[in-house]
Amino acid sequence: MPDVNSEKAPLNKKPFSTKRSFSEKKKEALAGYLYISPFFILFAIFGLFPILFSFYLGFHRWNGFGEMEYVGFKNFSLILSDPLFWKSLSNTIIMWILGTLPQLLIGIILAYALNATIIKFKSIFRVSVFMPYVTSTVAVAIVFGIMFNDQPFGLFNIIIGWFGVDPINWSTSDWGLKIAISTMVFWRWVGYNTIIYLAGLQAIPGELYEAATIDGATTRQKIQYITIPMLKPIIILTVFTSTIGALQLFTEPLIMVGRTYREEGLTVVLYLYREAFNNMAFGTASATAIILFLIIIVLSSINVFIANRIGK
Amino acid sequence: MKKFVSLLTAGALALSLVGCSDSDEKASSSKSGSDEKVTLDFWVFGSTGYQKLIDEYQNDHPNVKIKLNEGEMNDMHNNLFTSISAGSGAPDIAMIEVSQMEKFKEASERFYNLNEYGAGDYEKNFLDWKWQQGQNVDGSFQMGFPTDIGPTALFYRKDVLDSAGLPTESEDLSAKLNTWEDFYDMAKTVKEKTGKPMSDSPELVFNALRDQQSEHYFNEKDELIIEESVKDAYDYTAKMIQEGLVGKNSLWTPEWGSAMAEGSYAMMPGAPAWMMGVVKGNAPEAGGKWSLTNIPEGAGNWGGSFLTVPKESKHPEEAVEFIAWLTSPESQLKSFNDMGLFPSTPDVYENEDFLATTDEYFSGQPTAKIFAEAAKSVKPVYMGKNYAIVNTEILTALTNVATKKADPEKEWTKAVERIEKQIGRQ
Numbered sequence: 131m132p133d134v135n136s137e138k139a140p141l142n143k144k145p146f147s148t149k150r151s152f153s154e155k156k157k158e159a160l161a162g163y164l165y166i167s168p169f170f171i172l173f174a175i176f177g178l179f180p181i182l183f184s185f186y187l188g189f190h191r192w193n194g195f196g197e198m199e200y201v202g203f204k205n206f207s208l209i210l211s212d213p214l215f216w217k218s219l220s221n222t223i224i225m226w227i228l229g230t231l232p233q234l235l236i237g238i239i240l241a242y243a244l245n246a247t248i249i250k251f252k253s254i255f256r257v258s259v260f261m262p263y264v265t266s267t268v269a270v271a272i273v274f275g276i277m278f279n280d281q282p283f284g285l286f287n288i289i290i291g292w293f294g295v296d297p298i299n300w301s302t303s304d305w306g307l308k309i310a311i312s313t314m315v316f317w318r319w320v321g322y323n324t325i326i327y328l329a330g331l332q333a334i335p336g337e338l339y340e341a342a343t344i345d346g347a348t349t350r351q352k353i354q355y356i357t358i359p360m361l362k363p364i365i366i367l368t369v370f371t372s373t374i375g376a377l378q379l380f381t382e383p384l385i386m387v388g389r390t391y392r393e394e395g396l397t398v399v400l401y402l403y404r405e406a407f408n409n410m411a412f413g414t415a416s417a418t419a420i421i422l423f424l425i426i427i428v429l430s431s432i433n434v435f436i437a438n439r440i441g442k
Numbered sequence: 443m444k445k446f447v448s449l450l451t452a453g454a455l456a457l458s459l460v461g462c463s464d465s466d467e468k469a470s471s472s473k474s475g476s477d478e479k480v481t482l483d484f485w486v487f488g489s490t491g492y493q494k495l496i497d498e499y500q501n502d503h504p505n506v507k508i509k510l511n512e513g514e515m516n517d518m519h520n521n522l523f524t525s526i527s528a529g530s531g532a533p534d535i536a537m538i539e540v541s542q543m544e545k546f547k548e549a550s551e552r553f554y555n556l557n558e559y560g561a562g563d564y565e566k567n568f569l570d571w572k573w574q575q576g577q578n579v580d581g582s583f584q585m586g587f588p589t590d591i592g593p594t595a596l597f598y599r600k601d602v603l604d605s606a607g608l609p610t611e612s613e614d615l616s617a618k619l620n621t622w623e624d625f626y627d628m629a630k631t632v633k634e635k636t637g638k639p640m641s642d643s644p645e646l647v648f649n650a651l652r653d654q655q656s657e658h659y660f661n662e663k664d665e666l667i668i669e670e671s672v673k674d675a676y677d678y679t680a681k682m683i684q685e686g687l688v689g690k691n692s693l694w695t696p697e698w699g700s701a702m703a704e705g706s707y708a709m710m711p712g713a714p715a716w717m718m719g720v721v722k723g724n725a726p727e728a729g730g731k732w733s734l735t736n737i738p739e740g741a742g743n744w745g746g747s748f749l750t751v752p753k754e755s756k757h758p759e760e761a762v763e764f765i766a767w768l769t770s771p772e773s774q775l776k777s778f779n780d781m782g783l784f785p786s787t788p789d790v791y792e793n794e795d796f797l798a799t800t801d802e803y804f805s806g807q808p809t810a811k812i813f814a815e816a817a818k819s820v821k822p823v824y825m826g827k828n829y830a831i832v833n834t835e836i837l838t839a840l841t842n843v844a845t846k847k848a849d850p851e852k853e854w855t856k857a858v859e860r861i862e863k864q865i866g867r868q
Contacts, residue, residue, distance in 0.1 A: 193868060194527045195549035208867055214860070280690075280845075281697050301692070302845040390692070390838060407520070409831060410545065411867045 187416035194410055205417035215418070217393050218401040219425075221308065225397065226376035228312035233320045234368055240320070241327035242357075256328070259321040270318055271385030278310040278386075286310075307386065307395040314382045319375070323368050330364035331357070366437040373433060377426055398422050480760045481507045483533035485522065487515040490537075490589075491781040495773055499764060506760055515539060526552045526752060534755035535765055538586060539747050540575055544827040546750070547578060547585060554751040556584040559762040567771060571822030572786045576748045579662050579824070586748025587769045590783035592714030593816035594653065594744055596737045597721065600730075600805065602708040606635040612735040612807055619738045622651065622678060625711070629687040632708045642689040642707040643698060644679050644840040650712030651675035653742020653820075659833070660826035666861065668832065673854070676836060680843050680850035690844035699724040711737050714744040715784040715813045722803055733805040734812060741816030746786065784813055791817070828865050835860045 188205055190198040209215050244255055262270070277285040278300040287297040300306040338356050347355070358365075380399040387395040391404050398418065406415035486492060496508045511533065513521070519542050525531035526549055538546055546553070561584045565573055568588050576586040596619075600610040608631065609615045619625060629640030641647050652658055657671045682688040689707055691698040701707060703725035710717070713734075721732060749765040751758050767773060774785035775796060790796050791814035799810035838860075839853035 191868075193548060194523060195552070212863065214863075276696055279697055280695075284697075299690075299845045301695070302841060389694070389834075390841070391834060392838060392841075405867075408834075409864050409867065410548075410827070411864075414867050 184416045184419050187412055188420045189413075191411075191413045194412055201413065205413045206421070208414055209417050209421060214393060214396070215398075215401060218396040218398050221393075221395065222377060222379060222397045225308055225312050225315065225379060226373065228308060229315035229319075229379075230372045230376050233316050233372065234323060234365075237320055237323035237368070238327050238361075238365075240324045241331055244324070244328055245331045256325070259324050261321065262318045263322040265318070267318065267381040268385060270314060271382050274310065274314045274317075274382075275386060278306075278313075301386070302392065302394065304394045307392070311379075311382050311386055311395060314386075315376070315379065319372065323372065326368055327361065327364060330361050334360045362437075366433075369433055369437065370430065373429055374426055377422065377429070398425075479505050479507065480757045481509060482535060482755075482757060482761055482764065483509050483511065484535045485511045485513070485518055485533045486537040487513055487518040487539070489781055490783065491777060492768070494780065495768060495776060499767060503764075506764065508764065522546070522752075525754075530754070532752035532754045534751065534757060534761045536750050536752055537589070537747050538750055540745060541825070541830060543575060543586065543748060544825050544829065548827055550578065550583055550585055552753050553585050554753060554755070554758045554762075555582075556587065556751065556762060557582070559758060561587070561762070561766075564766055564769075567769075567787050567789065569786050569788055569817060569820070571743075571820050572746065574822045575825075586750040587765045588786040589747045589749060589769055590716075590745075590774070590777065591786045591817060591820075592716055592743055592745030593784060593813045593820060594650065594712045594714045594737060594742045595734045595812050595816055596650075597710040597713045597717065597732060597734045597804075599705045599708055600733050602632065602636060602638060602705055606632045606708070608632070610733070612733055612805075616735045619735070621738050625738050626678075626682070626687070629682065629708075633685075633687055636708075639689045639707045640682070640687045641709050641711060642691050642701050643693055644683055644688055644690070644844050645693050645837055646710055646712045647682060647688055648672075648675055648679040648836070648840060649744065650737055650742065651678060653712060653744070653823075654737075654740045656821045656823065658823050658825065659829055660824065662824050664826055664828075666832070666865070668836070668858070668861075672836070676840070676854060677850065679840055680853075683840065683844045684850070688844070690841070692841065703728055705731060712742060712744070715809070716745060716782065718801065718804065718809065719782060729803040730805055732803065734807055734809065736812070736816070740821075741819050743817070743820045746784075778810075784817070786817075788814075788818065790814075828861075828868075831864050832861050835864075 187198075189200060189202060191201050191205070192198045240259060243249065244252060244259070249255065279285070279287065280297075280299045280301055281287065282291070282297040284297070284300070286300070291297065298306040300310050334356065338360075339352060342352050342356060378399050379397045380403070383395045383397050383400050384403070387400075391400070391408070396404075399422070402415050402418040402422070405411045405418060484492075484496075490512075493510055496510055500506060500508060518537070519539065522532065522536050522538070523546075526546070529552075532552075564587070569591070572588040572591055574581070576588055577584045598615065603610050603615070608628065609618060619628065625640070632638060632640050652672050652675045655671050655675070657667060659666065659668050659672065661667050679688065683690070689701070691701060702721055705728065710721075713721075722729075725732075749769065751761045751765070755761055769786070771785065771787040771789040774783070774787050775790050775793065777783040778785050778790070778796070785791075785796075797808065797811050797814070799808065800806050801809045835857040839848075839850075839857040842848040842853050843850050
């Protein structure tokens with residue numbers, strides 16, 4: 131600990147002794163680092179270490195207990211030559227398209243409606259739109275599981291029955307299972323995106339619309355030339371977050387196909403989970419994680435590329 | 443690198459397990475004399491009702507304190523797996539379910555060999571097959587003490603059989619169901635007379651047949667032997683499915699549960715003792731409509747657990763003494779009366795009170811007696827650590843036959859491919 135005098139000293143001596151003040155600065159900096167260190171320590175243990183360890187494991191064969199054995203790129207070739215991995219990837223992408231695209235489109239429309247001046251009780255609508263996001267995924271998945279019951283008396287089978295469609299065995303049908311999971315994802319996330327869009331819409335200055343009205347612009351023109359371009363950063367944000375979220379889809383399919391790991395509903399993360407905790411193959415599971423990481427990077431880059439062209 | 447890795451893992455685990463680690467300190471702080479105070483961490487899953495027995499034990503052994511930690515089955519196994527793998531945070535006593543035993547036997551050096559703590563003296567208390575499941579192939583390493591078991595019987599709906607003109611009394615029905623050929627013929631009758639399937643889920647029919655084999659999916663050299671051992675059971679089930687004699691519901695789904703209440707099928711073959719509670723829970727109104735009898739050609743076992751002592755425990759002697767007491771015939775009888783855990787100690791099966799146990803819900807059948815008979819006839823089976831993989835894939839094949847009208851032979855070939863692919867990676 132510094133003595134009492136040393137605290138006052140720098141004030142007087144500052145012009146003469148730069149060395150002294152430098153060490154004071156150092157001390158201050160150290161204190162600062164100490165204050166922010168809990169985050170970095172926790173991040174190193176729970177964030178950084180698992181990531182690095184996963185990369186390390188990707189090149190090893192390990193059952194969780196015994197010795198690790200270095201196998202080079204064998205895990206990657208095992209995964210990439212497994213048709214089931216490609217099936218899980220195509221499942222993930224199909225569910226991404228089925229769940230995310232309508233989610234963003236309807237999110238914008240809902241946000242536009244909630245932002246409109248004619249709607250009364252706005253806050254109630256806003257809260258209710260956001261409700262699904264707050265609900266526990268497991269509870270959602272169980273409720274949807276009951277609605278997508280395989281029997282003819284299941285809710286969705288009754289609904290499609292009105293249109294003359296035969297009951298679908300949702301839990302084993304290739305498209306049925308994907309539609310069920312995507313519906314769940316859509317329901318849960320649409321409100322979240324709506325709220326983000328709403329915030330974006332409210333940030334657009336009203337003067338722009340007023341000026342456009344004076345110039346005689348139509349509603350369509352206002353949307354096309356004011357709303358969409360001004361909303362562009364928000365749209366990019368939501369596309370990004372929902373792309374990454376959709377590629378990591380896990381809880382919903384786990385609850386729907388959990389015990390059986392049926393390939394119709396297997397996503398990449400579920401495939402990874404099955405490798406690790408069902409088959410005790412942590413090496414191939416880690417390799418899957420690395421491959422997924424690379425896929426996310428590629429898709430995000432494509433997103434950036436496309437996003438930069440919107441409104442140009 | 444490795445040391446660093448395990449150190450970090452241990453650190454992370456220590457952090458996450460701070461909540462349950464105070465017992466270690468207490469235990470180690472008073473380590474002197476013969477009357478040392480010992481605290482044992484005890485992880486169990488499901489409804490065991492063990493707290494009552496623990497209280498009783500603590501009264502007789504004032505120096506021993508047992509901290510019971512109850513959780514959900516998968517969570518418990520995952521937690522145990524993580525702590526064993528990291529080498530830190532495991533309890534003094536851990537309960538392991540039979541289907542998970544082989545997996546943990548892979549790490550047997552992280553558990554005490556109970557043979558070194560006099561396990562051999564207790565062997566005679568238990569059913570041979572159950573005792574063998576708790577040890578390695580040559581019996582030199584005893585990893586766990588057996589707790590309850592899940593001997594199987596055939597549950598049936600009296601109302602459905604009645605409307606099909608079949609006998610509804612347990613003995614009469616049993617006399618007509620000597621072979622699986624009889625089962626098939628009876629299924630035809632049920633279908634003709636009532637339009638209902640004989641059984642609901644492909645899994646239960648397949649399990650019942652599989653459990654009568656002395657080898658299931660792997661031999662003791664861990665070679666896949668399903669072509670010889672269970673292909674017949676698969677073919678039989680697939681044929682029943684194709685002829686509409688077996689339904690398509692999967693176990694544990696809501697529709698499976700509601701079918702129990704509605705009586706939309708006639709029988710549940712291969713249902714273990716603990717399934718009685720499941721049926722009652724799903725069909726509380728159907729009391730008296732259900733009954734049970736023997737499975738044609740012999741019973742199997744489904745479920746049951748073991749108590750193990752991980753190497754991390756500092757008090758293996760006290761732990762073994764306690765689990766030997768907890769799994770004794772007397773204690774197991776108490777668990778049965780309390781929570782319906784079916785004892786693995788055949789001594790109990792001679793007990794008059796035990797044998798007199800009847801269940802009004804199941805038409806007043808002497809349930810304990812029927813399951814005790816079943817337990818005695820179970821064949822010991824080597825399961826192997828990849829049992830769950832094979833089971834899942836065969837079940838997927840059967841589900842495809844049932845729900846997609848897929849060709850059983852093609853599905854079987856595909857299932858074998860999937861199994862070999864997954865096993866090849868370990």
